[in-house]
Structures are given as C-alpha cells and as structure tokens.
Amino acid sequence: MNTKRRKRTLLIHFILATWTAGLLACSHREHSQNEQTGEAHPIVIATAANMQFAMQELTGQFTKSTGIDCEVVISSSGKLTAQIKEGAPYDVFVSANRKYPDELYKSGLAREPTKIYAYGKLVLWSMFKEITPSVESLSSEMIEHIALANPKTAPYGVAAIEVLKHYQLSDKLEGKLVYGESIAQTNQFIISKSAELGFTAMSVVLSPDMQGKGHWVALEEGIYTPIEQGVVVIQREKAVDTAQAQKFYEFLFSKEARQILESFGYSVDE
Structure with a gap:
C-alpha cells in the first residue's frame, strides 16, 4: 500500500472512530429523578475505553438493582484525566490504570485513594x-x-x-x-x-x-507490567449526588460486578 493511500485510509477510519466514540459517549444515557427537584440527574461515569463493553453490563445491572441511572463517557484514561482536571462534570472515574486516578487524588480531585477494581x-x-x-x-x-x-x-x-x-x-x-x-x-x-x-x-x-x-x-x-485498573469518586463542588456515585463505586466491588468483570476476561481480587 503506498504512503498516500495508507494515510487516506487511516484518516477515514480516524474520522469513523472519532464519530463512533462520540456516539458511545452520548449513548447509554438514561435519566434518574432527583427526589427534591424532580430533575433528571444520572451519575456520570468517565470510563476507560477498554471497559466500554463491560461497562454496558455493569451499569445495566446497577440501574436495575438500585434505580440509579448512569451516563457513560468513554475515552482514553489520559484524556479523561485531563478533562477532569479541567472541570469536566464526571462523578466517577473508571480508569485503565492506577497512575491517573492517583494523580487526581494527589491533586485533591478524588474523594479517596485509588482502589483497584480489576486487572x-x-x-x-x-x-x-x-x-x-x-x-x-x-x-x-x-x-x-x-x-x-x-x-x-x-x-x-x-x-x-x-x-x-x-x-x-x-x-x-x-x-x-x-x-x-x-x-x-x-x-x-x-x-x-x-x-x-x-x-x-x-x-x-x-x-x-x-x-x-x-x-x-x-x-x-x-x-508486561500488570494492568492494575483503578477507580475513584471525583471530588466536585457541584456534584449532583455524591451518595449515588459512592453506591456505584461500592457496586464495582460486589460479587455481582466481579462476576461480570471476570466474564470479560479481567482478573479481580477476592
């Protein structure tokens, strides 16, 4: 394949992938009712791209069990970290490593230290x-x-x-x-x-x-270095409902969530 054709092909698929990622970020969007205001307030989960398929099942089961709806935003862990530092309105960050959640915690942007949810x-x-x-x-x-x-x-x-x-x-x-x-x-x-x-x-x-x-x-x-995937609850001044975000965080370590993660090939701590 010549260089021009190669670059053109990759550009086309870059556009396709960017469009697809946008759809993923906007999809899986449901709305929960805030008991006091009656307004729709899903918890927003910033999710590393490797977790995009597993997260569909995790949030589906979480919503079914709790009635709390989720909005999933998918990108690379590094980009999501940069967005959080810039004030993106995310409630939970589900990363592909522990480095980026650790950075957020050290910067005062996460409520608790990083916890590993999967390998x-x-x-x-x-x-x-x-x-x-x-x-x-x-x-x-x-x-x-x-x-x-x-x-x-x-x-x-x-x-x-x-x-x-x-x-x-x-x-x-x-x-x-x-x-x-x-x-x-x-x-x-x-x-x-x-x-x-x-x-x-x-x-x-x-x-x-x-x-x-x-x-x-x-x-x-x-x-290769073990891929320790960490999660944190984001510290935000105008968080919709920290208690709801905390519930999802805790759900990730439930027996139910561990079974879902294992079905996608992840290893989990007992």
Whole structure:
C-alpha cells in the first residue's frame, strides 16, 4: 500500500472512530429523578475505553438493582484525566490504570485513594483469515500495519510497547505501528482491516458484540507490567449526588460486578 493511500485510509477510519466514540459517549444515557427537584440527574461515569463493553453490563445491572441511572463517557484514561482536571462534570472515574486516578487524588480531585477494581489482559487480534496472531507474526511481510493505543494516554498502549521491547522488536517494527487515541479507536483500525494485526484488551474480544469476530491470542502476562485498573469518586463542588456515585463505586466491588468483570476476561481480587 503506498504512503498516500495508507494515510487516506487511516484518516477515514480516524474520522469513523472519532464519530463512533462520540456516539458511545452520548449513548447509554438514561435519566434518574432527583427526589427534591424532580430533575433528571444520572451519575456520570468517565470510563476507560477498554471497559466500554463491560461497562454496558455493569451499569445495566446497577440501574436495575438500585434505580440509579448512569451516563457513560468513554475515552482514553489520559484524556479523561485531563478533562477532569479541567472541570469536566464526571462523578466517577473508571480508569485503565492506577497512575491517573492517583494523580487526581494527589491533586485533591478524588474523594479517596485509588482502589483497584480489576486487572486487565492484553491480546493480539486480527480480522484476516490468513493471519494467525502471534508475536512471531508481527515481523511477517504480510503485516504492514500494527495497531496499538497511544502509550502517552492509554495504559494498554504502554503494555503493548513493553511487549515489543521485551522481544526487541520496537525498532524493527516502528514503521508498521499505527496509534489509536484509545483502545476504542485501535479496535476500529483492526475491525476495519486498516491494520492487519493489533494489540487490544481481552475484554474487547470477549464482549458479546465482538465474540467470534476474527481470531486472537492472549499475550504472556509476565512480559508486561500488570494492568492494575483503578477507580475513584471525583471530588466536585457541584456534584449532583455524591451518595449515588459512592453506591456505584461500592457496586464495582460486589460479587455481582466481579462476576461480570471476570466474564470479560479481567482478573479481580477476592
């Protein structure tokens, strides 16, 4: 594929992924009644992109159990952190690592220290029948593009870079790497076949929407830093209902939530 065509293809899918992310941010929006004012006030959950599918089930079950509705905003953990620092009206931050929630707590923007709700896992995923995902296949001439999340803002991108460095492939494959702003955009590159192979979260390939699409292989966990995924309740002056946000925070550590997270491939503490 020539350079101009490659750039044009990736631009098209960047626009598609951005549009899709916007829909995800606006979707899953329901409204709860504030008992005193009668106005609609869902709790707003800033959610790392690797959690987009699991969060649909988590919030659905939470709303069913409590009657409290949720609005889910999906992006990379780094971008969500920047938005929170700028005053974005989020009530809970469900991150893909503990670094960003820790930053918020140290800045006085989180009510309590970070708590780990799950441990993520990294996989290689491809939509091409003739490609068998593996570390060895990364160097194949059949692979022109390798998708991964931007390590500057996405923890799963950091893990992917660690894998490449472990196998001493960083320099060799540099020209093949295509960066998504989040796991969501990285998935678009893989699903659309703009990239022959890509690094993504196990939670994505195990989701009901993606199960059976393409083929994937889990990467050895010992070759990248454990992906500790943390959550905090955001400290805001004009929080709608901190008690409701706290209920969702506590729900994430319930037996019910742990079962949902495990079904998406996450490991959880007992």
